[in-house]
Amino acid sequence: MARSLDGLVxxxxxxxxxxxxxxxxxxxxxxxxxxxxADYAGGDVVRGHLVGTRAGDRLDFRYVQLKRDGTTSSGHCVSTVVELPDGRVRLEERWEWESQPGSGTSVVEQLPDHGTRRGPSD
Structure with a gap:
């Protein structure tokens, strides 16, 4: 199993x-x-949350988000955890909206120099 996602951005x-x-x-x-x-925000998303489980290198979670225009949306995602050659983590995702039509794939990667969360004074 790839390393823990705990504290990664x-x-x-x-x-x-x-x-x-x-x-x-x-x-x-x-x-x-x-x-x-995870908690997430940025761009058109004011606030988002996801919650789920991990079995080996497979994540299975649901997400919900509030957008800048005041609308909310939710969906389901299954991701594969991949460790990149430089040691960072990549998630290869297949997602599907549950609150509206649509599905797709996406890739998220650990940001360089963001191995762990930083406190407000860092």
Whole structure:
């Protein structure tokens, strides 16, 4: 199994459709005993949360988000955890909206120099 996601900050490598997560979105991941969760924000997303499970290198979670225009949306995602040659983590994702039509794939990667969360004074 790849290393723990706990404390990692990840971001999409490319923008999705308008009103969705994009390269300015940051995911702050946590992991404990097979459970994963993250808070995220940035770009068109004011606040988002995901929660789910990890089995080996497979994540299975649901997400919900509030966008700048005041609308909310939710969906389901299955991701594969991949360790990059430089030691950073990549998530290769297949997602599907549950609150609206649409599905797709995306890739998020650990940001360089963001191995762990930094406190407000860092």
């Amino acid at each position: 990840l971001s999409p490598v490319a923008d999705q459709a308008p009103g969705q997560v994009g390269t300015r979105t940051r995911f702050d991941y946590h992991e404990r005993d097979g459970e994963i969760w």
